[in-house]
Amino acid sequence: MKLEDLxxxxxxxxxxxxxxxxxxxxxFKRLVSKLKIKDAKVINYTSKLQTTVKELKNxxxxxxxxxxxxxxxxxxxxxxxxxxxxxxxxxxxxxxxxALEKEKLAPIFYKEPLSIRxxxxxxxxxxxxxxxxxxxxxxxxxxxxxxxxxxxxxxLHGSFGSGKTYILSALLNELSxxxxxxxxxxxxxxxxxxxxxxxDDEFKTIMHNLKxxxxxxxxxxxxxxxxxxxxxxxxxxxxxxxxxxxxxxxxSSNLNIxxxxxxxxxxxxxxxxxxxxxxxxxxxxLTDDLEMISENxxxxxxxxxxxxx
Numbered sequence: 001m002k003l004e005d006l007x008x009x010x011x012x013x014x015x016x017x018x019x020x021x022x023x024x025x026x027x028f029k030r031l032v033s034k035l036k037i038k039d040a041k042v043i044n045y046t047s048k049l050q051t052t053v054k055e056l057k058n059x060x061x062x063x064x065x066x067x068x069x070x071x072x073x074x075x076x077x078x079x080x081x082x083x084x085x086x087x088x089x090x091x092x093x094x095x096x097x098x099a100l101e102k103e104k105l106a107p108i109f110y111k112e113p114l115s116i117r118x119x120x121x122x123x124x125x126x127x128x129x130x131x132x133x134x135x136x137x138x139x140x141x142x143x144x145x146x147x148x149x150x151x152x153x154x155x156l157h158g159s160f161g162s163g164k165t166y167i168l169s170a171l172l173n174e175l176s177x178x179x180x181x182x183x184x185x186x187x188x189x190x191x192x193x194x195x196x197x198x199x200d201d202e203f204k205t206i207m208h209n210l211k212x213x214x215x216x217x218x219x220x221x222x223x224x225x226x227x228x229x230x231x232x233x234x235x236x237x238x239x240x241x242x243x244x245x246x247x248x249x250x251x252s253s254n255l256n257i258x259x260x261x262x263x264x265x266x267x268x269x270x271x272x273x274x275x276x277x278x279x280x281x282x283x284x285x286l287t288d289d290l291e292m293i294s295e296n297x298x299x300x301x302x303x304x305x306x307x308x309x
Contacts, residue, residue, distance in 0.1 A: 015043060015044070015046070016043065018046050018047070019039070019042070019043045019046045022046050022049070022050055025050075025053060027053045027056065027057065028049065028050065028053050031049060031052060031053055031056075031079075032049070035079060035081045035086075036081060037079075037081050037086065041086065042086070045079070045086045048077070048079070048086075048088055049079060049086075051071075051077050052076065052077050052078055052079055052088075055070045055071070055076045055077055056076060058070055059076060059093055062093070062095070064095055065095045065096065068093075068095075072090050073096075074092055074093050074095055074096025075090035075091060075092055075093065075096060076090070076091050076093060077089075077090060078090070078091040115166070116165060116166065116169045116184065117169075117173075118173075119166050119167075119169040119170040119173050120170050120173060120174070121138070121139075121142070121170045121171065121173075121174050123170070124138075124163075124166070124167055124170055125163070128294050128295065130162075130292065130293055130294045131162075131163065131167070131292060131294055133290060133292075134156060134167060134290055134292045135167070137154060137288065137290060138154075138167060138168075138170075138171050141153075141154070141171065141248075142171060142174060142175065145175065145248065146178070149180075149214065149246075149247075149248070150246035150247075150248075151248060152248065152286060152287055152288050153215070153216075153248040153249040153250040153251075153286055153287045153288075154168065154250050154251070154287050154288050154289075154290060155250075155251045155253070155257060155283055155284075155287040155288070155289045155290070156168060156250070156251065156252050156253070156290050156291075156292060157251075157252070157253045157254065157255060157256050157257070157260075157289075157290075157291055157292075158254070158291050158292035158293050158294065159254070159292070159293045159294060160254055162292050162293065162294035162295070163292070163294060164252040164253075164292055165217075165219050165220070165252050168217050168219075168250050168252055169184055169217065169219075171250075172184055172215050172217055172250070175214075175215060176215075180214040180215055181213045181214045181215070182213060182214060182215040182216070182217075183209050183210060183213040183215070183216050183217070184217045184219065185210070185216075185217065185218060185219060186219045186220060187218045187219055187220050187221045187222075187223065187224055188220060188223050188224040188225075190206075190210075190218070191224050191225075191230045191234065193206065194206060194207070194230075194234060195230075207234075207237075207238070210238050211237075211238050211241040211242065212241075212245075212247075213247070214247065214248075215247075215248050215249075215250070216238075216242065216247070216248075216249045216250065217249075217250040217251070217252070218249070218250070218251045218252070219252050220252060220253065220254070221251050221252070221253050221255075221260065222253045222254065222255040222259070222260050222263050223253075223254070226263060226264055226266060226267050227267050227268070228267055228269060228272075228275075231264055231267070231275065231276070231279060232275055235279060236275075236278065236279055236282070239279065239282040239283065239286065240282060242286060243282050243285050243286055248286070249283075249286045249287060250287070251283065251287065256291065257280060257283070257284070257289055260280065260283075261276050261277065261279075261280045262276075264276040264279050264280070
């Protein structure tokens with residue numbers, strides 16, 4: 001049906017007038033032509049198509065997500081011509097797609113400060129001889145992991161503020177940039193977060209990430225208040241899954257493995273050595289054990305400052 005015939009056949013004069021006015025915009029006309037939408041169909045979607053045209057014009061002048069003027073940042077309200085209707089979806093622009101791809105490679109952090117998020121193997125201090133064994137282990141893992149994703153992680157314990165978290169985070173950051181999915185979590189905060197989201201979808205999401213990610217770091221395990229729930233239902237469940245799936249897991253702690261076992265055995269309800277031993281056996285199956293006694297670098301890196309504000 002030609003536009004003139006459509007105008008004569010339609011009772012809604014305002015609808016026709018709006019469509020006729022929209023056609024004066026060359027960009028609107030090109031969009032209709034590109035989508036191969038007939039006038040009889042498009043006339044009912046004039047307003048929405050004008051929104052698409054407006055957002056496409058915004059995109060032509062846009063220099064990045066920070067400058068986006070569209071209703072949904074990084075997206076265009078775009079039409080799809082279907083048999084009986086026109087369907088509109090939000091389609092990501094090139095800048096949004098780039099950001100999403102970058103996000104896929106970024107590690108998931110739970111309550112870790114900026115210094116840890118930016119930790120890099122190239123920035124690790126090599127002058128302290130007390131760290132040489134750990135650094136060698138990290139470099140070896142970095143090389144071997146790319147050929148074998150089922151090798152053991154590391155239980156790294158030692159003195160307060162010696163750089164344990166920074167070194168392990170640097171390793172996971174580097175591997176994350178290669179496309180491996182990594183999670184770095186401050187363990188005491190993890191327990192609190194899971195407790196507060198126990199009946200929400202967030203609980204399932206976090207547990208899924210912790211169980212299935214390629215590489216996992218539990219930072220500062222042993223600093224939490226131990227309960228039967230967080231020991232057996234949370235930690236035990238995660239470690240069992242990762243052990244069965246041969247997924248490398250890392251721990252940083254101020255406690256050696258025997259001290260951690262003693263810590264895990266004691267809850268408000270009493271002492272349970274057997275259940276603590278089960279957790280420790282899983283950790284031993286998942287990790288090598290190294291100690292690092294070094295100078296306190298906390299002021300230098302500020303990596304254990306939990307409140308970034």
